[in-house]
Amino acid sequence: MRPKVFVSRIIPEAGLKLVREACDAEVWPDVMPPPYEVLTEKVKMVDGMLCTLNDRIDAALIEAAGSQFKIFSQMAVGYDNINAKAAHARGILIGNTPGVLTDATADIAFALLLAAARRIVEGMEYIREGKWRTWEPLALLGADLSGATLGIIGLGRIGEAVARRAKGFDMRIIAYSPSKKAEDVAKLGIELVSLDELLQQSDFVSIHVPLNDQTRGMINADALGKMKPTAILINTARGPIVDQEALIEAAKNGTIGGAALDVTTPEPLPSDHPLLYLPNVTVVPHIGSASQRTRDKMATMAAENLIAGVNGQPIPNQVKPS
Numbered sequence: 001m002r003p004k005v006f007v008s009r010i011i012p013e014a015g016l017k018l019v020r021e022a023c024d025a026e027v028w029p030d031v032m033p034p035p036y037e038v039l040t041e042k043v044k045m046v047d048g049m050l051c052t053l054n055d056r057i058d059a060a061l062i063e064a065a066g067s068q069f070k071i072f073s074q075m076a077v078g079y080d081n082i083n084a085k086a087a088h089a090r091g092i093l094i095g096n097t098p099g100v101l102t103d104a105t106a107d108i109a110f111a112l113l114l115a116a117a118r119r120i121v122e123g124m125e126y127i128r129e130g131k132w133r134t135w136e137p138l139a140l141l142g143a144d145l146s147g148a149t150l151g152i153i154g155l156g157r158i159g160e161a162v163a164r165r166a167k168g169f170d171m172r173i174i175a176y177s178p179s180k181k182a183e184d185v186a187k188l189g190i191e192l193v194s195l196d197e198l199l200q201q202s203d204f205v206s207i208h209v210p211l212n213d214q215t216r217g218m219i220n221a222d223a224l225g226k227m228k229p230t231a232i233l234i235n236t237a238r239g240p241i242v243d244q245e246a247l248i249e250a251a252k253n254g255t256i257g258g259a260a261l262d263v264t265t266p267e268p269l270p271s272d273h274p275l276l277y278l279p280n281v282t283v284v285p286h287i288g289s290a291s292q293r294t295r296d297k298m299a300t301m302a303a304e305n306l307i308a309g310v311n312g313q314p315i316p317n318q319v320k321p322s
Contacts, residue, residue, distance in 0.1 A: 003047040003310035008034055008055050011075060012292075015299025019050065022307045040064050048310040050075060050302050051082075054267075059086040071309030075302040076289075077101060078238065079319055080211040094319040095305030099157060100297045101289040106161035108288045109206055109236045112260035113150075116232045117204070118142040121282050143203065143230065143257070145169040151202030153218075154209035154237070155180050155190070162206055163190055174198055199226040204234060211238035221246035230257040236288045239265035244275070251278050262288045 007019060007027040019025045026046075028034045033054040034042075043049065043065040050073045051057060057072055062083060072082055073095040087094055115121060119142045126132055126140060150166045152159045155177035163173050167189055175185065176195045185192055195218075199205065205227065209215045219233065220243040227233070233256060235242055244265050250256045258280030267286055275281055289295060301317060308315040 004045065005048045005050065005306060005310060006042040006046045007050040008039065009052050009075075011050070011302070012296045012299040014296040015050075015075075015301075015303035018300065018303040019306060023048075023310065036061070043069055047071075048073065048306050050306045052076060053078060053081050055081060057082040057087070059083045062086045062090060062092065065090065065092065070312070071095060071306060071315065073302045073306035073309060073315075074319075075298050078210055080238065084319060084322070088321040093309045093315055095302065095309060095315045095317055096319055097298045097301040097305075098317055100301060101294050102157040102161050104291045104294040105158050105236055105288040106165060107291075108262055108284075109158070109162050109208075109234055110165045112234050112236070112262065112282060112284070113204055113206065113232070114145070116234070116258055116260040116280075116282050117145060122279055125279075143232070145171055148172070148203040149174060149201055151175065151193075151198040151205045152177075152190075153195070153198065153205065153207045155185060156208060158236075159206075159208035160188065162208065163188060174201060195223075196226060199223055200228075202231055203228065204232050206234040207237045207241055209237055209241065211240055215241050217241070217243050219243065219247070221249070224250040224255055227256045229254055232257050233259040234261075235259070236262040239263040239267060248274055248278070251281050258282075262286055 002024045005019060005023045005025050007025055009028060036056055039055060040061050043061060047068055048071040053076045069092060071093040072087060074082065075097060077096055077098050079094060079096050082094060084094055119140045123140055146169060149172045152162060152175040155175045166173050173190045174193045175190050176193060176198045180192060182192045218241055224246055247259060251259055260282040262284050263286055264283060269275060275283055289298060305315045305317055
């Protein structure tokens with residue numbers, strides 16, 4: 001008998017085809033993710049689940065899983081929506097999709113940096129509102145990248161990819177990444193500094209750390225207060241790393257120059273959220289990995305993890321117990 005699995009969203013066909021060929025698969029058909037109650041019922045009946053970052057896989061849900069349940073295969077790099085400790089305690093595997101979205105996410109980080117620096121979204125609104133009457137010497141003046149200092153918080157794969165892009169724009173690159181050694185990053189043209197030094201010196205601050213107990217809320221009112229009043233914050237990591245209320249106040253009162261965000265708290269933001277109405281804040285709907293090639297590869301990796309896991313085989317990309 002083929003293993004039974006639940007796929008919590010319609011994923012790219014590159015991965016879905018593999019799952020359907022190897023498993024008895026039920027695929028949630030809606031655009032919106034399945035309710036928590038549905039997930040709780042499914043884990044009682046299936047051998048594995050292909051899930052996304054929208055799915056809350058907490059200790060109670062894991063406890064509800066039947067003895068046959070073997071794996072949560074996450075179609076993402078991050079897995080902060082999964083209680084990994086509870087899953088591992090029950091011997092349930094967790095798979096993820098590392099590495100594949102490095103370039104796509106670095107691209108969106110740099111796109112946001114450029115858009116905020118040169119006030120691209122503001123420029124479009126300026127036209128829509130009928131304000132573009134002539135070329136004006138003082139209209140929509142932005143920030144230069146050449147010679148500016150980019151501060152990168154977290155020098156993993158994505159942080160390093162952003163640094164490579166910044167070198168092409170002749171930027172000075174500094175980073176806060178406690179796990180890295182100065183001699184290792186110097187060859188990349190990056191200088192390691194403390195977090196306070198990074199916040200104080202950077203013209204642009206780009207966040208590339210995972211969400212955990214140490215990083216949750218690390219960019220708070222105190223951190224924002226250390227930034228230059230012209231500095232721009234870019235977040236393509238996870239929304240809760242930034243204290244959003246503090247960010248709103250900092251952007252409104254000129255503590256910082258502005259922000260550009262691919263991730264927020266909550267997701268999605270309600271259409272009347274104050275972040276969406278600040279002229280110096282650009283928000284996009286968590287599209288860091290949203291290129292066709294990247295999403296196809298993510299779906300394929302998640303499918304391969306799921307299929308291996310439900311068949312009792314080593315999974316290609318396993319989140320190890322900490």
